[in-house]
Amino acid sequence: MDHSILKTLLSHQFFTENLPRLHENLFESDSKEVFRTITAGHESYGRDLSLNDIKVLWTNSHPVATEAQRGNLLRFIDQIESAHTLSEDISGDVIYGLWQRQAGTHIADLGLQISEGKTEAFEALAEKVDSYRKGFTPSQNYEFTTSDTEELLKTASNSSRWKFNIPPLFNKVYGIGSGEFASVFAVPNAGKTAFMITLCFAPGGFADQGAKVLYVVNEEKSQTTKLRSQMCRSGMAVQDVELDPLKVKKAWQDIDERSFFLDIHEWSLSQLDELTRFVEPDIIVVDQADKLNIKGSFGASHERLRELYRCLREYAKRNSAAVFAMSQASNEARGKSSITPFEMEGSKIGKSAELDLIIGIGATEPDFVQDQEPDYTRYLTIGKNKLNGWHGQIVCFLEAGISRYVV
Secondary structure (H helix, E strand, C coil): CHHHHHHHCCCHHHHHHCHHHCCHHHCCHHHHHHHHHHHHHHHHHCCCCCHHHHHHHHHHHCCCCCHHHHHHHHHHHHHHHHCCCCCHHHHHHHHHHHHHHHHHHHHHHHHHHHHCCCCCHHHHHHHHHHHHHCCCCCCCCCCCCCCCHHHHHHHHCHHHCEECCCHHHHHHHCEECCCCEEEEEECCCCCHHHHHHHHHHCCCCCCCCCCCEEEEECCCCHHHHHHHHHHHHHCCCHHHHHHCHHHHHHHHCCCHHHEEEEECCCCEHHHHHHHHHHHCCCEEEEECHHHCECCCCCCCHHHHHHHHHHHHHHHHHHCCCEEEEEEEECHHHCCCCCCCHHHECCCCCCCHHHCCEEEEEECCCCCCCCCCCCCCEEEEEEEEECCCCCCEEEEEEEEHHHCEEEC
């Protein structure tokens, strides 16, 4: 049966549709190897794959494999080619059945641990149930969408969204609403944090609009991020802040009760969820999201990131908050003014599939010339936009001294 299922998974559309239920543990020994290679192929190329593609990809990713290992795997792939071809609906039902049994076994095991007094299993059980939730089809107690046109208009209109305070971004995308999930990505030191600080805390930002903002960091210290936020809001560089800290405090005091910063180094998503229930924010910024810990066994880093972003999407909906996941761009994006979701580090389709809005920050890197001023032009590429559908590029400038984006 594994051979036929793997054969069906070569279809990119079928693979993507069944992604929430797919995991290497559904398969046996050699099938696991092939499944990992198929997954990597879809992540990298985003198209239908051939068995010859799988042979080449596996060989390239296992340069030190012995002749015996290579021969066994290639023969296994040849067996897939001769396997019976299942229709996609039957293959989908088989995958669903295998996945249901695996989910039930995992949850039952954790329940047994709890009955034996292992209290740490409660957190694992909550995470496991949440991770499996998306794959199940609910069978009862549906709350169908209202037919009230006025209510539908409220949901679809911009009136319920927090507005972006960078004018061209506001004009093209407008803003973001509760339960919506966005990512901002760029190469290191291109200005990701300054961009989010601007949206949240600069004049006219989310905090000024009355939003409660939770800004969590696991890269630089939260004290550093908060000071930069105060500089951004007041328009004062660090040397000016040192001369007149009272002026900064005065600029910040109006939003102080709505602004929460915290270091979350080595935190798990379940810990962040608990913090969120305590704060009840409207806007959540996770800088950097990819470093959050989640429980589970993953054959490759892109599988972990795919699951993490799926969980973050559910987290945004569950907490009725707009969530921004800060992320790095891959090295291929360095020096480019226009960067696309395919240049997100670690996952080409897994992460982006879960997002409503993707903003890539591009920055050119001019050849070094003595005494040459750095180029602070920044190019915001809207690579995915389920909020209002607009795609394109916006040019603005980073005032690095105060961590603020301006037009």
